[in-house]
Amino acid sequence: MSDLQASYQKAIRFAAEKHAIQNQLITGSNIPYVVHLSNVAMEILMAAQATENFDVTIAVQIALLHDVLEDTATTFEEIEVTFGNQIAQAVQALSKNDATPAVDKMADSLRRIKALPKEVWAVKMADRITNLQPPPQHWTIEKIKTYKEQALLIATELKDGNAYLANRLAEQIVTYSKYSQADIQP
Incomplete structure (x- = not known):
């Protein structure tokens, strides 16, 4: 087994267990949250081939673990002991800081992300690509527009991080735009 395969299996098992404890599903669906994590990892695997x-x-480990601090009872220390400081720092940067005002959370997260590899x-970028799917039925047009604006900010701020994913994100934003225009349909 390669290092990649072993790392993938260790991280997905860890993340799946943590998210399952919360009975976490993909928002607006009955699909287990681990499907979202594996979709983010797939975007990373495809990007790696082109980069x-x-x-x-x-x-891949970061992709699979990216929401465990934000969405579960997992601690930074637990990730650090299990996966190392580099992975723990990355997952922390990808997590919203609850001490930051809501309007500043994305900018704060992007600042922390840009300080890392x-x-x-x-x-x-891979996370937002996979999240730009048909929005949950309960989202308002305003929420959809805000989500699209955040995606545009991510695309602008991180575009130099990976050309393949920057292109994928730009394409997904265009596709997602139809959901934010529902209020101007005839």
């Missing part, structure tokens, strides 16, 4: 000097083993930037 030179990309540490896919590190990036490009693999972390790639995970943030």
Whole structure:
């Protein structure tokens, strides 16, 4: 088994257990949250094939773990002991800081992400790519527009992190735009 395979299996098992404890599902669905995590990891695997000097083993672990601090009772220390400081720092940067006012959370997260290696930037783009699906039925047009605006900010701030994912994100934003225009349909 390669380092990538072993790292993937260790991280997905860890993340799946943590999110399952919360009975976490993909928002607006009955799909287990681990599907979202594996979709983010798939974006990373595809980006790695198109990117030179990309540490896919590190990036895949970060992709699979990116929401455990934000959405579960997992601690920074637990990630650090299990996966190392580099992974723990990346997952922390990808997590919203609850001490930051809501309007500043995305800018704060992007600032912290940009201080880390490009693999972390790639995970943030991959996460938003996979989240730009049909929005949950309960979202308002305003929420959808805000989510699109955040995606545009991510695309602008992180575009130099990975050309493949920057292009994928730009394409997804265009596709997602139809949901934010529902209020101007005839």
